[in-house]
Amino acid sequence: MNNPPDISQDSKEYEEYAHGVQKHVRGYLMVGALLLAFTAITVALSYVHFGTDKANIAIAMLVATLKAGAVAAVFMHLAAEKRLIYRVLIFTGFFVLALFWLILFAWYDYPIFH
C-alpha cells in the first residue's frame, strides 16, 4: 500500500496550520507554569494538617488529578482528539476502575480487616 499524497506539502494549507500552532504555544507555556504552581501548592498543603490523614490524602490526590487532567487535556491534546482514541480510553478507564474496585472486594473479604 502506498501513502496517499501528502496534504501537508500544500503551502497555503500549511501556513494556516502553522499559524494555529503558534497560537497554541502560549497555551502550553501557561499550562506549564500552572503545573509548576500546583506542584508548589501540593507541597505546601502537605504541611497543613486537615484534621485526619485521610483528608490530607484526599486533598493531595484531588490536586494531582487536576494536574494530570491538565497534562492529558493540553499536552496530550485530549481536549480535541478523534473519536477512536476516546473509545480506546473509555475501555481503559473502565478497566482501571475495575482494578481499583478489586481492592474494595479484597478489603471486605479478608477477615483480619473486620
Add this chain to the structure above:
Amino acid sequence: MEIPYTVSTRPDTGLWNAKIGIWLFLASEVMLFGGLFSAYIFLRIDSPPGMWPHGLLNVPVGTMNTAILIISSVTVVLAWAALKMRRYRAYWWYMLATITCGLIFLTVKLAYEWPQKFEHFGAYIKPEALGKYEQYLGNQYAEEHGLPPRLEITGHLHGQNAKEYEVALDPLNADPTNPSMDRPHFFPLPVTDKIATIEKEDVQRATMFLPTHSAYFASYFTITGLHGLHVLGGVLVFIYMWLPVSKKVYQRNPEHLANRVEVSGLFWHFVDLVWIFVFPLFYLL
C-alpha cells in the same frame, strides 16, 4: 516497503497509524501502573499503625525533580510545535533541553536519592522491648499527642558486633519528645552525632532502606524504578530523534518527524503524568 499512513490519515479512522498505536500502548501502560498503584493502596491500608513510614524521602529534591519533568513536558511539546512551524533549529534546542531534563532527573534519582537510602539504617524493635528504648522512641509522648506509635529506630549504622548495633540517630530518635519532630520537615534534618546502642535480640528486623525494609520502600523502589526505566526509554528515543539521522527524515518530509515527535511526546507526557501521582504518594503523604 513503506509503512502506510505515517503522515497522512487513514480514511476510516481519521488518524495516522502511529497515533492509534501509541494510545493503545499507553492504555496498557495505564493498566501496568494502575496495578502497581492499587498494590500500593492495598499495602498501605493493610499496614498496622506505625508501620507506614513518613518523611523518609528528601522533599526539596523530589519537588525539584517534579519541576524538571514538568519543564521537560513543556519543552517536548514546544519541540513538536517548532517542527510544525518548520523551525528545525528551535526544534533541535527544545529537544536538547528535553533530553537534558530527562538525564538530570535520572541522575538525581540514581546517583543521589537511591544511594542515600541504601546508606540509611532502620531497626524495628520487638513489641516487648519497646519500653527499653523509650528514650529514643518517646511512645508515651506520641500517645499523649495522638501520634502513631514509633516502632523503629533509624539513622546511620555506626558499627555492629555479634550482639549490638551502634546507630548515629536521626533527629526524631535523638530527641523524640521535641514537638518540632512530630511531623516531617521540608528540609530534611541531618543525622545527629548521638549514638544509640541497640541489642540485636531486641530487634525484630533491621536493614538499610532497601526494598526489604518495608512495604513502603518495596513499593517505592518498584514504582520509581519502573518509572525511571520509562524516563530512560524516553530519553533514548529523544536522542535518536535529535541526532542527524532524524534530520534526513525532516528533509524528506517534515511532517513525518513531527509525528514521530508527537507520539514520543505523548509517551513522555504520560511518564510525567505518572510522576504527578508518585510524588505526593511517596514523598508527601
